[in-house]
Amino acid sequence: MRPVSWDGLAKAFHWVMAVLIFVQIALGLMAANWHLSPTQIRLFFWHKSIGMLILALLALRLAWRLAGRAPALPADMPAWERAAAHASHALLYLLMVALPVTGWLVNSAANIPFRVFYLVPLPPIVAPDKALADDLAWVHRGLFVLLALVLVAHIGAALRHHFVKRDDVLARMLPWRMQ
């Protein structure tokens, strides 16, 4: 029997991650457009630290998700909507891995020493290579655009479930229950 709602841990993962991702997007956009200065370095520092936090949290979240305690989709959902829901969720998980990892790759190829939240030295995962760093930065930006599109679809679909289809797909993920 699948549960009817997400449990507290799943909700915590979802909303903490949601907040971190929006902070992360704001920091990333600000850092990328700031002139080279201590402020830009500080923005990148927090962007990179939060990126690694998201990656670490995601590992735990995926473990939870793969344990299979996700509630079932409404029984009357058409097949294409189910397919779209599964595809967009898979894509979101994929991007939540790919964005921090490409960021880590950019930082490694650019040869920038970095300590996550000033605490944990982040080892490089590729050898220093300026051209590679520039290419990877474009991949990172491309993945961000894709993430932005999937987030619009994700939020749009959640709102459609709640206000148009009037099912409990959005409500069961809210930290508080709604009627």
Add this chain to the structure above:
Amino acid sequence: MNKALALVALLAAAAAAHAADWKSVPAGSKLEIVASFEKTPVPGEFKQFDARLKGFDPQKGGGSLDVVIQTASADMGVADVNREIRGKDWFDMAAHPKAEFHSSEIRREGNRWIARGTLALKGAKQPVDVPFAWTPSGDGATMEGEFTVKRGAFGIGAGEWASSDTIGADVKVRFKVRMAKGG
């Protein structure tokens, strides 16, 4: 009397025999700088420099140490950083292509030497003590040591970079230089 004079002359000759001129050999020599960035060490180096010891006696000291560094040979390992540090806020390499150290004395301290002198960098002059160990090897020797300078004292990192929050105030200078006899 004659005996005493002869002895003094002999000692002077012996001392002169030990004091010699030395010159750095680029192969196997390294002049590193370690800055800090968001509390994380950032290693770099000056790839071109020239160190000379004149009249240095590895037993008694004395003589002088003169070092000339080509600022444009700085390599901090990050392309964007290397471009940035050429500018006026950092080394202003176009206006100040060289940094120089000239000692006023070399004295012993324990089992190492201290070259006390002046570091001229980016138009600023500051007193600096350069400690070094002297290890003879083959027909030459190795000079090795490290010391710390405050980048602010030389205006390295001006304007908004002057704050030590993101880029630390202390820069460690670490060197291991192969010295060969000869002017």
